[in-house]
Amino acid sequence: xxxxxxxxxxMKSEPDVFSIDHLxxxxxxxxxxxxxxxxxxxxxxxxVGDQVLFYHSNAEPSGVAGLARITAPAIPDHTALDPSSEYxxxxxxxxxxxxxxxxxxxxxxxxxxxxLATLRQVPDLADLWLFQRSRLSIQPVxxxxxxxxxxxxxxxx
DNA sequence: GCCAACGTTGGC
DNA sequence: GCCAACGTTGGC
Numbered sequence: 622x623x624x625x626x627x628x629x630x631x632m633k634s635e636p637d638v639f640s641i642d643h644l645x646x647x648x649x650x651x652x653x654x655x656x657x658x659x660x661x662x663x664x665x666x667x668x669v670g671d672q673v674l675f676y677h678s679n680a681e682p683s684g685v686a687g688l689a690r691i692t693a694p695a696i697p698d699h700t701a702l703d704p705s706s707e708y709x710x711x712x713x714x715x716x717x718x719x720x721x722x723x724x725x726x727x728x729x730x731x732x733x734x735x736x737l738a739t740l741r742q743v744p745d746l747a748d749l750w751l752f753q754r755s756r757l758s759i760q761p762v763x764x765x766x767x768x769x770x771x772x773x774x775x776x777x778x
Numbered sequence: 779g780c781c782a783a784c785g786t787t788g789g790c
Numbered sequence: 791g792c793c794a795a796c797g798t799t800g801g802c
Binding site: 657756 | 782783784785
């Protein structure tokens with residue numbers, strides 16, 4: 622896979638809930654349950670084919686576990702309208718569902734998770750959003766950052 | 779399990 | 791519209 626002209630993103634998931642191996646088995650998954658406006662707005666700006674760093678959060682170790690890509694653009698997140706869903710939002714309505722989700726497809730898993738602690742030691746990654754915006758679950762990634770992380774991840778760094 | 783960071787809510 | 795209280799995220 623070479624660099625495309627599309628967008629590049631980092632998306633976090635807790636591997637106990639949904640890991641890169643879950644995505645590998647399912648091939649595609651709807652990224653529902655995002656309840657943060659900034660993250661939602663980034664999803665709305667995604668295009669099919671955009672590349673994604675799949676990040677394991679709250680993990681041992683936390684870090685980038687592999688690559689995914691966007692396989693369907695943002696549509697309303699129906700879980701916000703479902704009272705039985707843990708993601709139910711009483712303020713969401715069919716006319717204004719408030720929240721969005723994209724579909725993500727598996728691309729590859731790194732030989733091992735590229736740990737956050739390792740990323741922090743790479744000088745060229747010093748201004749990665751991940752370090753400053755640690756609570757933002759979906760964020761854009763600069764091309765040079767993305768390519769470097771992919772290179773390190775494939776090496777099993 | 780602790781706690782810092784920070785987004786959201788709600789009283790005023 | 792400010793801001794204190796509260797809840798959540800996520801590293802360690």
